Amino acid sequence: MTKRSDNTKAIDAFIARKAEFDAMLARLQNLSADHFNWAPDEINWGHAGTMAHYAEMLKRITDSAFHEGEFAA
The missing domain is CATH 1.20.5 (Single alpha-helices involved in coiled-coils or other helix-helix interfaces)
Structure with missing residues (x-):
């Protein structure tokens, strides 16, 4: 049986990057809704x-x- 390695750090890094990504998307959506402030x-x-x-x-x-x-x- 293959022993699976602990991927907790990878999951934590993924979740942190996804949160950054989601925040950037939200900012872009708001900026777009406001016609990029133009x-x-x-x-x-x-x-x-x-x-x-x-x-x-x-x-x-x-x-x-x-x-x-x-x-x-």
Whole structure:
């Protein structure tokens, strides 16, 4: 019978990182709900570029998490 090692430290680290992740997601959701603190009459091409950059970074994360795009098997 194979003896299983204690993974308490790994679980603790996972839970801590997940809490950080969840907090970041909540902050992003709030910022998005507030249109990234930009009023419609303030929006310019710089804001559009910033949104494209944010979307690109978020896509890399979702592609990795869901094994899509360059991370597809």
